[in-house]
Every structure is written in structure tokens, then in C-alpha cells.
Amino acid sequence: xxxxxxxxxxxxxEQGSWCYQVFQITHNEWLAASAGxxxxxxxxxxxxxxxxxxxxxxxxxxIDRATTPRNNGNGNGRRLPAILRPLxxxxxxxxxxxxxxxRRQRAKTIGSVLKSVTSFIVFGLAFMxxxxxxxxxLGPIIASAGIVGVALGxxxxxxxxxxxxxxxxxxxxxxxxxxxxxxxxxxxTVESVGLRITTLRDMKGTVWxxxxxxxxxxxxxxxxxxxxxxxxxxxxxxxxxxxxxxLTAAANTAVAEExxxxxxxxxxxxxxxxxxxxxxxxxxxxxxTRPGKQWSVQRALRATVxxxxxxxxxxxxxxxxLGQGSGTGTAQ
Numbered sequence: 001x002x003x004x005x006x007x008x009x010x011x012x013x014e015q016g017s018w019c020y021q022v023f024q025i026t027h028n029e030w031l032a033a034s035a036g037x038x039x040x041x042x043x044x045x046x047x048x049x050x051x052x053x054x055x056x057x058x059x060x061x062x063i064d065r066a067t068t069p070r071n072n073g074n075g076n077g078r079r080l081p082a083i084l085r086p087l088x089x090x091x092x093x094x095x096x097x098x099x100x101x102x103r104r105q106r107a108k109t110i111g112s113v114l115k116s117v118t119s120f121i122v123f124g125l126a127f128m129x130x131x132x133x134x135x136x137x138l139g140p141i142i143a144s145a146g147i148v149g150v151a152l153g154x155x156x157x158x159x160x161x162x163x164x165x166x167x168x169x170x171x172x173x174x175x176x177x178x179x180x181x182x183x184x185x186x187x188x189t190v191e192s193v194g195l196r197i198t199t200l201r202d203m204k205g206t207v208w209x210x211x212x213x214x215x216x217x218x219x220x221x222x223x224x225x226x227x228x229x230x231x232x233x234x235x236x237x238x239x240x241x242x243x244x245x246x247l248t249a250a251a252n253t254a255v256a257e258e259x260x261x262x263x264x265x266x267x268x269x270x271x272x273x274x275x276x277x278x279x280x281x282x283x284x285x286x287x288x289t290r291p292g293k294q295w296s297v298q299r300a301l302r303a304t305v306x307x308x309x310x311x312x313x314x315x316x317x318x319x320x321x322l323g324q325g326s327g328t329g330t331a332q
Contacts, residue, residue: 159196175220231284250304254300
């Protein structure tokens, strides 16, 4: 059935309009009257999508550039990614080459969040512009989207909590790859940090996957400096003042020699009697070390000072071998 308009559309006489152009080509009044829907609106929608994709592509390229570590001019390493420069970094120097992986993961995670936010905003605005071009009322749609968003927020609140916690951990650099941390239920060396999950491996080799939203506290043994603590057991009859002199001399000699000197940040300090047990007494010694080096210094220094007090003629505590001196901390 042919469609016949009772009156020719007035737009066919408006030169330069889409209606006029379509009528000149097809000589069909219905197509000319529908030119806005058939030609003009599709072209505007295509332009809106093209601009949205272009903006998204440009912004993602800028984010990639800001999150990618670049080589130094001298070729000795990689510079800090631009996106991390305004943020505080607590990575210890002892990580060495691992610090590059730590920075890469941190920058990559922050970059992925920025990319997702960019896509959501750009395509969200483009979608609203397209609906407006089609003449659809946006009020009910926005209200419905708000209700759906609240419902999803309640249903996925644990997931949202994990992502927000992971984001703040990244921004604050609470810990990263290579750090030795204690988060309550698990402790070990961090292998990867994501927005939702932190992966760490304990001393026995077990890999733990911890949801960031469940982390209530973090003890980081790899930031700033650490303390090696050595408790030396002696018998009740031991001369404490002389034992302190022997321990101080042996410890000072040990920390002045390589390789221990590279890990120590200050002179050893003998604090005196720390504990009195049914078997004997314990004298505590501490020394400030580089982060992550406290356990190796603790083991080496314990062996040195125990040998020194044994050579000086001190007796082991009752019912206990002198070689079983205690020490604090979890060895790594």
C-alpha cells in the first residue's frame, strides 16, 4: 500500500535541510518528512559514539603513559611512574630489582581503576546524549538507575568494601610486593597486591589469598628500619656486669665486619636482664638493621655472642643448653 501525504511537508522547500536534500534525491514526500529520523539522528548518534570512543582512547593512552615505568637516561634502572610521583612511597631499598615489580603492580592497579572510571563516565554521558536525541525522557531512567544502584550496593557491599580498601592500600602504599607483613590470620612475604585480593606466601611456602576488605590491621616489617632482638640465657650465678661487657665487645666486633655491617644501621645495645626464669636469667641485646634484614642479623649475632660468653667461661642455665638462646620475631 502506498503512503500518500495529504499535504506536502513544508520542509521540502527549505533549501539546505535534510528534508529538502532527501526529496531532491528520492522525490518521495514521506522519506523527505522522515529525513530527521532516517538520516539526521543516526548521523548524530554515530558522531556521539565516535567522539566518546575517541575521548576514551585518548584518556586511556594518557593513563597508560602515566602508569608505565620509563627507563632512566643512563640505563641503570627505571624511573618512578608519573602517576606515583605525587603519592608517598614506602618501598625499602633492600628490594632491589623487585621494587620495579612492586611499582608496576601498584601503578597498573591504580591505572585500571582510572580506566574503568573513564569508560563509565564517557559512555554514560554518551548514552544519555543518545537517549536525548531519540526524544526519550531521562528522568524515569535516572531514577530507576539510582534504585538499581542502591540495590546492587547492598547486595555487593562486601565486594565494594574490598575494592575501596584495596584502592586506599594502593594510594597509601601500606605494603607492596616483597614486604613481610602480618595481617592477623596470615603472615609472610607479599607476592601480589590487587584491588580485591592480596597474595602472600608464609615461611612454610603456603600461599594465602586475603580479601582486602577483611584486613583490619597490618604489621609491616619492611618499612623504615627493623630491630634484631637477641636474648642470651645465663645461669643465676653469672656476673651480669661482666656478661654485658663480653656481649657488647663481641657484638661490636661482629657488626663492624662484612657482610653484617651492610645490614646494620647502628651499634648494638645491651639492655640488661630482660627475664628471670626458673632455669636462669636472660640478657637482651638489640641492634637496628635495614628493613627485612633483622632475621639474618639476629641469627648471625646470636651465634657470635653465644660463642663469646661460652669462651668467657659462663655456665648455661640450669636444665638448658646455652646454644638454645631465644629470639623474638618470626624468622624469614
